[in-house]
Structure formats: structure tokens, C-alpha cells
Amino acid sequence: MIPAMSPATARTASVAALRLGRVVSMGAVAALLLIAGVWASWSTAPYVLLTKGRERGTVEVTACAREACSGPYTPRTPGSTARARVEIDSVAVRKGHAYDVVVKPGTDQVLRSGPAGILYAWAPLGGSLLLASVVVAGGLRRTRAAWVLAGSGVALLTAAFLAL
Structure with a gap:
């Protein structure tokens, strides 16, 4: 003190x-x-929020495992290529349904786009x-x-x- x-x-x-x-x-x-x-x-988040210039399309879920589902990718944007199989997180996706997605660059992984994808991100x-x-x-x-x-x-x- x-x-x-x-x-x-x-x-x-x-x-x-x-x-x-x-x-x-x-x-x-x-x-x-x-x-x-x-x-x-x-x-x-950047892939879902900033979609300009990215590969966008739809995926129809044909198979689901514990953590990921997969299915064929159909492109919607010019320059995007179709893929026989891409993976998407199994959160709130169902087998047999189609979802709008954005492809993560350099991978065969896709992310949901739109409001659901933004909120999930x-x-x-x-x-x-x-x-x-x-x-x-x-x-x-x-x-x-x-x-x-x-x-x-x-x-x-x-x-x-x-x-x-």
C-alpha cells in the first residue's frame, strides 16, 4: 500500500x-x-452469397449416407459442366428431391443456394x-x-x- x-x-x-x-x-x-x-x-458463406461468376445449377438427390447425399448435377449457368455425381450436406435434403446449388470451386461438393443456403451458411x-x-x-x-x-x-x- x-x-x-x-x-x-x-x-x-x-x-x-x-x-x-x-x-x-x-x-x-x-x-x-x-x-x-x-x-x-x-x-x-461467400460461395452462397456471392454467386456471380460461379457454377450454379440443380442437383437431384439419388443417394444419402450419414453425412452427405449425392446425385447428378445439372448446370444452369453458361460455362458450368454437368457432373454425374456431386455431394451435398445431408442437412434437410431428401432423396428424390431437386435443389438449387452452387458448386464449390475445384471440388465436386455443392452448397444449397437461395435463402435456405444463406441461412444455413x-x-x-x-x-x-x-x-x-x-x-x-x-x-x-x-x-x-x-x-x-x-x-x-x-x-x-x-x-x-x-x-x-
Whole structure:
């Protein structure tokens, strides 16, 4: 303790330092969660959002395994080539149905396009919004901001669920 400080002043300073440490550390955790959600979403989002110049078409699902379904790809854009077999995630696709898709460049993997594909691509961000809301409410004690984050996450995940 500094000799010129009274015990009450020292206690106030230590409480302020602890509060600042909590805010900085919890803010960093919340930011890390949100960055991780965007990072996870960005692995598929650019292909679905920025479709200009990409191979677009339809896939008719003929076979489904545990994690992926497959079927023939029929192109719709000029320069796109037909493929006998492409793979699509098995989330909300059914055997015998056709889906609009975008081909991931350099692969035989396709991603759903349109509103359902966009919402599915951003679903990891919805989960991270929900997780960050808990950190913001408990660690930062910002309940209004936490409710906004949680509401955004629930809305995004619900829209993705309904669209698929």
C-alpha cells in the first residue's frame, strides 16, 4: 500500500482494477466467440452469397449416407459442366428431391443456394451469438445487450430451421 493512501482508497482502487479486469477479459471472450462464429460461417458463406461468376445449377438427390447425399448435377449457368455425381450436406435434403446449388470451386461438393443456403451458411454465427449473450450477461453484466445478442441468435437459427 502506498503510504499516502488510506485503506478505504486502496480497497476502492483494487475493486476498480478487478472490475476493469473482468470487463476486459469477458469482453475478449465475447469478441472471440463472435469472431469464431463468423469464421465458421465464412467457410461456406461467400460461395452462397456471392454467386456471380460461379457454377450454379440443380442437383437431384439419388443417394444419402450419414453425412452427405449425392446425385447428378445439372448446370444452369453458361460455362458450368454437368457432373454425374456431386455431394451435398445431408442437412434437410431428401432423396428424390431437386435443389438449387452452387458448386464449390475445384471440388465436386455443392452448397444449397437461395435463402435456405444463406441461412444455413450463417447458422454457426447464430450459435455464437447465443453463447456470447451468456458471457455478456454474466461477465459484463450488460443485460440489454445480452438480450439483443440472444434474440438475434435465436432469430437466425429459427429462420435457418424454418427455411431448411
